[in-house]
Amino acid sequence: MATAITRAHAALRSHALTYPDTKEDFPWGETAIKINGKVFLFMYLAKDALNLSVKLPVSGKVALALPFATPTGYGLGKSGWVTARFAARNPACSVVARTARCQTVARPCWRHVLRMAD
16 A cells, blocks of 8 residues: 555656656665766655655755754765654655655755745
């Protein structure tokens, strides 16, 4: 049975792969979506949570004010990468599913998430 978490993961993955020259890789057991060889989205699906990491050089500080966002580990946070963790019980998870309808997956979708969180 699909949960809100698995539906959000599937919707984001499906939408991200619609862009030209997009490729999916699986480093470290995570999904990495790349355009022309450059990662723009990391996704990790756990049993009851979805983690997303995106580079937000402009809006990263705003995103980090949200309770589900933290700087991405391994030093990536210093370069503007932000990780959001959505648990199945978190109402923000339904917002993640809606982000797949954005024009682009990375920055504009985060703006959509930020608007929905207000």
